Amino acid sequence: MRKVIDLQMEFWKKDIAGIEFDLKSRDEIPQLLMGLQHIYRTPLIRKKVFGVLKQIVPKQSQETGRPGMDLWKILVLGTLRLNCNWDYDKVHEMANNHLKLRQMLGHSEADSDSSYALQTIRDNIVLLTPPILDEINQIVVNAGHSMTATKKDQKLRGSCDSFVVETDVHYPTDINLLFDALRKMISLIAIICSETGITCWRQSHHNILKVKRLLRGIQALKRSSSKDEVKQQIREQFIAGEHQKYTAECQVFVTKTKETIRILRDLGILTFSQDLRLAAVEEYIAHAQRQIEQIHRRVVLDEKIPHSEKVFSIFEPHTEWISKGKAGTPQELGLKVCVLKDQFGFILHHQVIEQQTDNQVAVAMVQEARSRFDNLIACSFDKGFYSPENRRRLSDILELVVLPKKGRLSVRDKEIEHSEEFIESRRRHSAVESSINALENHGLDRCLDHGLNGFKRYVALSVLARNIQILGHLIQQKELKRQKRKKAA
Numbered sequence: 001m002r003k004v005i006d007l008q009m010e011f012w013k014k015d016i017a018g019i020e021f022d023l024k025s026r027d028e029i030p031q032l033l034m035g036l037q038h039i040y041r042t043p044l045i046r047k048k049v050f051g052v053l054k055q056i057v058p059k060q061s062q063e064t065g066r067p068g069m070d071l072w073k074i075l076v077l078g079t080l081r082l083n084c085n086w087d088y089d090k091v092h093e094m095a096n097n098h099l100k101l102r103q104m105l106g107h108s109e110a111d112s113d114s115s116y117a118l119q120t121i122r123d124n125i126v127l128l129t130p131p132i133l134d135e136i137n138q139i140v141v142n143a144g145h146s147m148t149a150t151k152k153d154q155k156l157r158g159s160c161d162s163f164v165v166e167t168d169v170h171y172p173t174d175i176n177l178l179f180d181a182l183r184k185m186i187s188l189i190a191i192i193c194s195e196t197g198i199t200c201w202r203q204s205h206h207n208i209l210k211v212k213r214l215l216r217g218i219q220a221l222k223r224s225s226s227k228d229e230v231k232q233q234i235r236e237q238f239i240a241g242e243h244q245k246y247t248a249e250c251q252v253f254v255t256k257t258k259e260t261i262r263i264l265r266d267l268g269i270l271t272f273s274q275d276l277r278l279a280a281v282e283e284y285i286a287h288a289q290r291q292i293e294q295i296h297r298r299v300v301l302d303e304k305i306p307h308s309e310k311v312f313s314i315f316e317p318h319t320e321w322i323s324k325g326k327a328g329t330p331q332e333l334g335l336k337v338c339v340l341k342d343q344f345g346f347i348l349h350h351q352v353i354e355q356q357t358d359n360q361v362a363v364a365m366v367q368e369a370r371s372r373f374d375n376l377i378a379c380s381f382d383k384g385f386y387s388p389e390n391r392r393r394l395s396d397i398l399e400l401v402v403l404p405k406k407g408r409l410s411v412r413d414k415e416i417e418h419s420e421e422f423i424e425s426r427r428r429h430s431a432v433e434s435s436i437n438a439l440e441n442h443g444l445d446r447c448l449d450h451g452l453n454g455f456k457r458y459v460a461l462s463v464l465a466r467n468i469q470i471l472g473h474l475i476q477q478k479e480l481k482r483q484k485r486k487k488a489a
Contacts, residue, residue, distance in 0.1 A: 018043035019103050023480050028469055030444065032083050033104050035472030036076055038143070045143050049075075052135045056127045069116075069124045073105050075136070080444035082458070083465035092118045126449075126457070133460040137467055138372050141346045144471045147478070148344045157400075157425070158379040159432035160365055162358050163439075164322050165459060166334035166446045169313040174298065175246065176307075178291035179215045180314050183208050185284040189257050192264065192274050192281075200260060207253060214246040232477045243299040247292045254288050254293050257281065287314045318354065318452040334447070339344055340369050340379065341435045343428075345470050347390045347463050348373055352456050358384040362403075363393050370397060378402070380429040402426060435466075442466055 015260045019037060021030045039045050053071040080101070081091045094101055095116045099109065107114055145154060170176070190204030201207075221242060224235035261278060264270060270278065290311070297303040312333055313319045336353040338361050349369040353361055362385040370376050379394070380402035394401040402425040403415050416422060443462040447455050 003260065016104060016106065019102065021476075023476055023483070028083055029080070029098075031472035031476060032080060032465065032469045032470065033100060034475050035140075035468035035470075036079070038471060038475055039140070039468070040072075042143070043334065045139060048139045052132055052139070055132055056129075069120060070106070074127060076101075076104055077121055078128050078461050079465035079468055081125065082462040083469055085441070085443045085445070087448065088118060088122050092116065092121055095121065126454070128457060128461060130460040131455045131462050133457070137347075137460070137464045139300055140464065140467045141348060141373070141473055144344065144346050144467065144474060147299050147471075154375060156348070156373055156376040156379075157428075158340045158342050158348060158366075158369060158376055159429050160338065160340040160362070160379055160381050160385065161429075161432045161436060162336045162338040162361075162384075163436045164324065164332040164354065165336050165444050165455070166332055166336050167313065167316040167319045167452075167455065168446055168448055169316050169319055169333055172312040173335070173468050174291050174295050175215055175218055175243070177314055178247070178250055178288060178295065179211060181284045181288035182211050182290060184314075185257055185281055185288060186253060188277055188281045188284070189260055190448075192270075192277055193260065195274065196264065196267070196269055198260070198263070200256075208405065211246075211249060211253070214242075214249055218242050218246055240299050243295055247295050250288060251292060254285055254292075256286060285312070287311070316450065318455065320355070322353060323406070335455060337444070338365055339432070339439070339463070340365050342373075342376075343431075343433055345431075345435060346375065347435065347439075350459060350463050352459055359387045359390055362387075362390045363397075366397055367392055378425065378485060380425045380432075382429070400425065402429065403455045439463070439466055442469070 015425060016037060017040060019033070021034055025031075039049055051073075053075060056071055056074070077091055077095060080086070081088070086094070095105065096102075102111070145156075148154075186201070186204050186208055190201040193199070193201045218239075221239050223239070224232045226232060226235075261281065264278065280342070294305050294309070298305055304427075307321070310321070311317060312321055318335065318336055319333050322334065322336060323330060324332070325407070336356075336358075337350060338353055338358070339347050339350045341347050349365060349372060351361055362381060366376075366379055369379075376398070378398055378400035381404075383404045383406050386403055386406050391401060391403050391405075394403065400421065402422055404426070406419060409417065439462055442465065444459065447458045449455060449458045
């Protein structure tokens with residue numbers, strides 16, 4: 001059985017709605033906790049958020065089974081992890097020892113016996129899914145708009161841009177990706193053989209080191225700087241020979257692994273978990289064979305491998321090689337994320353972009369944002385989002401579209417882009433860079449979660465945490481002004 005939170009107060013516990021914070025603190029923790037406190041102590045918002053959180057677990061398991069971590073605690077720890085850009089070890093330490101955080105989790109100062117295990121925190125935060133986080137985000141943004149609205153019918157003006165969130169991978173080359181595949185393949189098959197009593201992989205560690213020595217030897221090689229073409233050719237042949245030695249040794253281990261898999265399957269003694277690990281070994285074999293083939297084509301046959309055939313990480317296969325033309329950053333390894341913010345700094349919508357360019361997601365971003373916030377009337381973009389079709393379709397959705405055209409401007413385009421309203425919106429568009437920078441400083445510089453689903457959850461959680469922090473900051477400034485007026489009275 002899993003509850004959102006136990007609303008029945010015990011006499012030694014402090015009410016979450018009554019927690020007091022240092023209003024002069026500039027740190028992100030008090031701001032985030034004040035935003036969460038506002039959600040908790042506002043009955044209408046709390047009811048909506050708790051209703052969404054109940055979707056985390058299947059309905060049939062809500063009333064039976066052993067108690068799990070309260071869903072409110074999962075939300076608090078998840079948003080704190082991303083907003084503060086912490087790893088799980090830091091979250092574990094703070095959840096057990098930070099006084100204000102423990103009060104927000106429902107503990108008292110005397111409740112020192114209640115502690116959280118590291119694995120418990122890990123297993124529960126991953127229960128949050130992007131759709132659930134998106135629903136909560138809409139509730140939080142609406143709560144923020146209710147505080148910032150100066151008119152009953154507040155119109156929203158958005159700004160849209162994209163940036164790269166890096167995946168947690170090393171710089172890829174075909175030879176080190178081959179080593180990654182061999183290392184995992186050998187270590188996993190050795191563990192399975194050890195469990196089943198097969199002794200043919202007893203020297204697995206030695207085998208990995210053997211392959212690694214060949215890799216390091218290739219990485220240390222340099223091409224000839226001589227102007228003598230004969231010397232250059234001799235050096236190229238030597239380098240090619242070393243690569244062939246490396247791939248030949250790797251192929252020996254691939255063949256041996258395939259034979260071991262055949263023996264294990266013929267014996268029929270594998271458990272379910274061992275069979276799953278064997279399937280993972282087969283995936284690494286496929287990665288290794290692809291890299292062996294590409295190394296042979298590049299080094300021996302002198303082919304240029306097409307970009308579409310390359311894989312940039314065997315552990316995070318969704319990783320893309322992205323070149324945005326930034327000074328000092330020739331390439332980034334990860335996925336692009338497109339965000340659309342309003343004039344108050346709240347992020348209305350975001351999208352993880354897979355194998356697409358900015359101009360392919362512009363219309364979808366506005367349509368999704370409008371479906372969530374129908375008072376969005378204007379949006380600004382940069383030139384990367386431009387296409388004639390985008391301008392036409394966006395003009396049908398919004399009252400004002402600020403979408404600069406690429407290339408030479410026609411007379412009509414000059415009239416549009418030289419208008420006072422267009423220029424003013426372009427001037428304000430740079431504010432989206434501030435929101436992107438804030439997201440990068442609060443968790444979205446590099447995704448530490450694994451897999452594409454983990455990546456999307458990580459991004460959605462960061463966006464939600466940032467919006468809650470903005471909400472908390474508004475509450476903090478409002479309370480400071482109230483205290484200032486009180487002192488002046």
